[in-house]
Amino acid sequence: MSARRIVVTSGKGGVGKTTTTANVGAALAKRGHRVTLIDADIGLRNLDLVLGVEKRIVFDIVEVVEGRCQLRQALIRDKRFETLAILPAAQTRDKDAVTEQQMARVVEDVAAMCDFVLVDSPAGIENGFRNAVASATEAIVVTTPEVSSIRDADRVIGKLVERQLPIRLIVNRIRTDMVRSGDMMSVDDVCEILSSELLGTVPDDEEIIDTTNRGEPVVTVPGSRLAAIYDKIARRLEGELVPFTNLEEPGIFGRLFAAFKAS
Amino acid sequence: MQEFASQVPAAPPDQKPLGRAIVVTSGKGGVGKTTTTANVGAALAAAGARVALIDADVGLRNLDLVLGLESRVRYHLLDVLEERVTLDDALVRDKRSEHLVLLAAAQAREKEDVDTERMTELVRALRERFDYVLIDSPAGIEQGFRNAAAGATEAIIVCMPEVSSVRDADRVVGLLPQTMRPQLIVNRVRPAMVRKGKMLSVEDVNAILRLPLLGVVLDEPALIVAANRGEPVSLDAGSATGSAYRDIARRIAGENVPVAEPAPEGGMFARIGAFFRGRR
Numbered sequence: 001m002s003a004r005r006i007v008v009t010s011g012k013g014g015v016g017k018t019t020t021t022a023n024v025g026a027a028l029a030k031r032g033h034r035v036t037l038i039d040a041d042i043g044l045r046n047l048d049l050v051l052g053v054e055k056r057i058v059f060d061i062v063e064v065v066e067g068r069c070q071l072r073q074a075l076i077r078d079k080r081f082e083t084l085a086i087l088p089a090a091q092t093r094d095k096d097a098v099t100e101q102q103m104a105r106v107v108e109d110v111a112a113m114c115d116f117v118l119v120d121s122p123a124g125i126e127n128g129f130r131n132a133v134a135s136a137t138e139a140i141v142v143t144t145p146e147v148s149s150i151r152d153a154d155r156v157i158g159k160l161v162e163r164q165l166p167i168r169l170i171v172n173r174i175r176t177d178m179v180r181s182g183d184m185m186s187v188d189d190v191c192e193i194l195s196s197e198l199l200g201t202v203p204d205d206e207e208i209i210d211t212t213n214r215g216e217p218v219v220t221v222p223g224s225r226l227a228a229i230y231d232k233i234a235r236r237l238e239g240e241l242v243p244f245t246n247l248e249e250p251g252i253f254g255r256l257f258a259a260f261k262a263s
Numbered sequence: 264m265q266e267f268a269s270q271v272p273a274a275p276p277d278q279k280p281l282g283r284a285i286v287v288t289s290g291k292g293g294v295g296k297t298t299t300t301a302n303v304g305a306a307l308a309a310a311g312a313r314v315a316l317i318d319a320d321v322g323l324r325n326l327d328l329v330l331g332l333e334s335r336v337r338y339h340l341l342d343v344l345e346e347r348v349t350l351d352d353a354l355v356r357d358k359r360s361e362h363l364v365l366l367a368a369a370q371a372r373e374k375e376d377v378d379t380e381r382m383t384e385l386v387r388a389l390r391e392r393f394d395y396v397l398i399d400s401p402a403g404i405e406q407g408f409r410n411a412a413a414g415a416t417e418a419i420i421v422c423m424p425e426v427s428s429v430r431d432a433d434r435v436v437g438l439l440p441q442t443m444r445p446q447l448i449v450n451r452v453r454p455a456m457v458r459k460g461k462m463l464s465v466e467d468v469n470a471i472l473r474l475p476l477l478g479v480v481l482d483e484p485a486l487i488v489a490a491n492r493g494e495p496v497s498l499d500a501g502s503a504t505g506s507a508y509r510d511i512a513r514r515i516a517g518e519n520v521p522v523a524e525p526a527p528e529g530g531m532f533a534r535i536g537a538f539f540r541g542r543r
Contacts, residue, residue, distance in 0.1 A: 043403075123403055
């Protein structure tokens with residue numbers, strides 16, 4: 001049976017596509033699935049950095065497409081999760097180096113040997129985006145609760161609907177204190193504007209910046225709040241109905257009250 | 264500026280020197296190109312310069328939102344390039360400053376629709392009428408980036424203190440002609456994280472990029488609020504971030520304003536060492 005082929009996209013850059021791809025992929029692998037991550041951001045690759053495998057790259061996707069190496073030579077196996085692999089993008093080429101048909105072919109070849117293929121799309125809606133979407137059977141749209149991100153997500157969702165792809169939303173970098181003070185849109189607001197099904201909500205957490213800089217997916221950090229959130233997203237992808245995490249950190253009164261009740 | 268004017272014979276009115284065209288770019292998306300373009304442009308205009316902002320992110324425009332001008336946009340860049348309307352029809356005047364205008368991007372079109380040569384001519388035409396033309400580039404290094412850079416004479420690179428942003432910025436600098444003399448803005452710095460060794464410092468970033476430092480902007484929730492409301496913080500006299508943007512505008516205009524880095528307490532070399540050991 002062929003794998004599920006999921007493109008992770010957003011329109012706007014810097015909202016967390018690559019971090020989401022790495023962590024959702026790692027969470028799925030941790031749950032025992034065979035997962036391959038494809039970096040479709042040719043020329044500006046970063047998925048390798050986020051996973052800390054940048055020094056192990058020998059071949060890249062353009063070389064696979066051009067027949068200069070075998071697919072399995074280009075795949076890098078993760079050292080933490082043995083069922084996780086990554087197909088890196090080329091750094092010194094541009095997005096026009098690959099056509100939609102070539103990309104679709106690679107994704108299908110990869111899909112023949114695993115359970116999930118996650119394709120990390122570049123920002124924008126140009127060639128790189130079209131290539132990333134080429135062979136996907138479903139889409140994850142990542143957005144932050146900011147007007148510009150939502151506007152771009154809306155534009156991308158329109159393009160995905162044209163392709164009849166099922167779409168689910170991850171609302172990323174939520175700052176609960178700002179939502180509470182009315183300075184940031186809530187998850188409900190975002191879902192209503194984009195009228196899409198919600199796959200996950202992820203808070204803005206310094207831990208992500210730190211783990212990304214170190215090339216360690218946050219999913220590997222024991223006891224991490226974010227690791228639990230990505231695990232839930234992975235379970236929702238499996239089809240399980242998992243309640244959404246309450247991102248509100250209990251305030252001082254909440255914690256006092258809880259301690260009071262417990263005693 | 265005064266001194267310069269006295270040394271050079273005044274140009275006849277019809278030969279006014281051309282304005283400067285500066286592309287604001289980054290490679291990586293979401294690092295703050297649009298916010299930077301809006302705030303630096305507003306600050307330059309507030310200081311009396313005539314400024315035109317071009318949103319080159321065709322298909323995913325946002326500069327109009329950040330400036331709060333979205334309801335005034337009637338025509339866009341492609342209407343002008345394809346000669347359906349004149350430049351004057353399409354320029355949107357800012358609510359706050361009569362010196363500031365915006366040329367919005369088309370939302371329902373593609374970057375591939377932009378003719379690079381026509382774009383270059385358009386930027387040149389704007390330079391005849393404005394002191395500064397700031398071009399907000401889309402993310403990436405595809406056609407949209409090439410269009411944005413086409414008519415520019417200078418470049419501002421916006422970079423966040425994160426390895427992926429530094430890597431993409433490095434790639435973009437390599438693609439720009441050296442004559443553009445790219446200058447660096449390090450954006451969204453969190454000094455507390457830098458102090459804890461969990462974020463690269465401005466010096467760490469520039470040890471890799473080695474560009475003239477144009478400014479440092481801290482990560483502040485106020486920026487998200489301002490962008491959501493469509494009000495540039497650079498016009499807020501009480502805002503620290505606003506003052507960082509005003510300083511950047513003054514440096515662009517040629518004033519000598521020292522860049523104060525929020526200094527972390529020691530450990531810089533250790534962090535650079537760790538960065539290179541981990542990454543190269």
